[in-house]
Amino acid sequence: MIGVCYGAVADGLDATIVKVEADVGRGLPQFSIVGLPDSAVTESRLRIRSAIQNAGLEFPRGRITVNLSPASVRKHGAGLDLAIAIAILRSTGWVPNVIDRVVGFCAELSLSGDLVQVPGILNLALAFQKHHIVQAVVAIPQQSDLIPLPNFTWVPFHSLGKVAEFLRDPATTIPEVVVQGIEPAFLELEDEGDFSEVAGMEQVKRALTIAAAGRHHILLIGPPGCGKTMISERFPSIMPRLSSMEALEVYAIHQASGIARQPSLTPPFRMPHHTLTTAGLIGGGAPVTAGEVTLAHRGVLVLDELLEFQRTTLDALREPLVSKQLRMTRGGRSAILPADFILVGTLNPCPCGQRGFADCRCTDSIVTRYWSRLSGPFLDRVDLVVHVHPNRTRQNASERGESSASRVIRRRVEAARLALANPDSASPLGHEMERRPLVMNRAARELLQRAGTGLQLSRRAMLSITRVAQTIGALDEQEEIRSEQIEEALALRSHIQLS
Ligand SMILES: [Zn+2]
Numbered sequence: 001m002i003g004v005c006y007g008a009v010a011d012g013l014d015a016t017i018v019k020v021e022a023d024v025g026r027g028l029p030q031f032s033i034v035g036l037p038d039s040a041v042t043e044s045r046l047r048i049r050s051a052i053q054n055a056g057l058e059f060p061r062g063r064i065t066v067n068l069s070p071a072s073v074r075k076h077g078a079g080l081d082l083a084i085a086i087a088i089l090r091s092t093g094w095v096p097n098v099i100d101r102v103v104g105f106c107a108e109l110s111l112s113g114d115l116v117q118v119p120g121i122l123n124l125a126l127a128f129q130k131h132h133i134v135q136a137v138v139a140i141p142q143q144s145d146l147i148p149l150p151n152f153t154w155v156p157f158h159s160l161g162k163v164a165e166f167l168r169d170p171a172t173t174i175p176e177v178v179v180q181g182i183e184p185a186f187l188e189l190e191d192e193g194d195f196s197e198v199a200g201m202e203q204v205k206r207a208l209t210i211a212a213a214g215r216h217h218i219l220l221i222g223p224p225g226c227g228k229t230m231i232s233e234r235f236p237s238i239m240p241r242l243s244s245m246e247a248l249e250v251y252a253i254h255q256a257s258g259i260a261r262q263p264s265l266t267p268p269f270r271m272p273h274h275t276l277t278t279a280g281l282i283g284g285g286a287p288v289t290a291g292e293v294t295l296a297h298r299g300v301l302v303l304d305e306l307l308e309f310q311r312t313t314l315d316a317l318r319e320p321l322v323s324k325q326l327r328m329t330r331g332g333r334s335a336i337l338p339a340d341f342i343l344v345g346t347l348n349p350c351p352c353g354q355r356g357f358a359d360c361r362c363t364d365s366i367v368t369r370y371w372s373r374l375s376g377p378f379l380d381r382v383d384l385v386v387h388v389h390p391n392r393t394r395q396n397a398s399e400r401g402e403s404s405a406s407r408v409i410r411r412r413v414e415a416a417r418l419a420l421a422n423p424d425s426a427s428p429l430g431h432e433m434e435r436r437p438l439v440m441n442r443a444a445r446e447l448l449q450r451a452g453t454g455l456q457l458s459r460r461a462m463l464s465i466t467r468v469a470q471t472i473g474a475l476d477e478q479e480e481i482r483s484e485q486i487e488e489a490l491a492l493r494s495h496i497q498l499s
Helices: 039-054 081-091 121-130 140-145 160-168 202-214 228-233 244-256 278-282 311-315 318-323 364-372 376-380 393-400 406-420 442-454 459-475 483-491
Strands: 002-011 014-025 030-034 063-069 103-105 135-139 153-157 218-221 300-303 325-330 333-338 342-347 384-387
Touching (some): 002 121, 014 121, 030 039, 081 103, 081 160, 103 121, 121 140, 140 153, 153 160, 202 218, 202 228, 202 384, 202 406, 202 459, 218 228, 228 342, 278 311, 318 325, 376 459, 406 459, 442 459, 442 483, 459 483
Parallel strands (some): 135 153, 218 384
Antiparallel strands (some): 325 333
């Protein structure tokens, strides 16, 4: 008899459902696993034999062949132990051999027959869900990783013996714990700082508000110690909270990458050091690991002292800055990594850090060389470039007179996002917010054209200015774009004078 059950293996940030078939035939005792297992899966034979025996169950004599399909996917790790053991027990009739597509099995086995947790369990469960598998048997120690998922039940057990009992007699064996829910429950973390802790800097706060509302990438240029890093660190506090499905997606990415992050509605924040390699930034390898851009998905990527990063590393950012994802090919298969983040870069205006702010000691050629490390195509992808003036902040604060508590700003950002979103398009998860059609009055249109000719702006730059103006309009609760919004959008591109 052939015993069948379903397991899942992690494959980078993806997961693959594996159908496990076990056949016990006559012949000399032998136990082989076919279907592209890696060494950890092959070694699992010894663990599975001990676990079955130590659970007080009978390990079949004879020739055991286990087949893992699809055969084209390499099976990594020990997470298939439990599924293989169950398939074997089903083949001998120890547990009923129902080919049910309802329960998946995900746990490693210890020699004693205890269930051991596996990494990236949430991604495995999401893959189960896609295949209409609505229950997963997992290890009890995994419990803290289990997020309630819609129409899905986690059934954690201590040991293989208990799982076998449950499958033999589900009516009388009650699982020790069951985790199920209608919607994943996530918390809001409040340890992200607040804009009100930063005195002044109203112009920068305004620019970051625009960046958050319109999902614009932004560079902050200022002398050392002007507070550009401090304000960047507080940027997530003004961003809208994630929806529970977005939070789930983010949590699954972080869990699969082995990064401890509490299940949270707060957008992720990543601030890697400038010694980061290109691979560390964009990810890669086989199996694929997430880089910083993917860990920052749905959140913020801060590159502090941007020009300290390798130019090749910065150039690798170009693709995700525009397409909000990364396409990778490995082993003949392509993978797409999500990378929908807002970039905040901070940098000094010149090597001494004072040009445009105080007395600069750098020669023009040194400054030109310094800026040449940022390529034109990279700058093209950044909509907002703002000077952080340490001295002028007080004056601007009183001019604008806005409340600068993050909570208050976030509400305005949320309202602006709503105003910007196209009501006619269902924007599914993973796609960029589709914008409402643009309405611009005549004066604004003429001003934009004059600026375009005068400043010799590229098409991309013109489009960027228009989009920023539209975001400003949404924040200012304007139905149409007027000259004021074009003027402000133009002023927020101060790199035109620098580069
Ligand atoms: Zn200088």
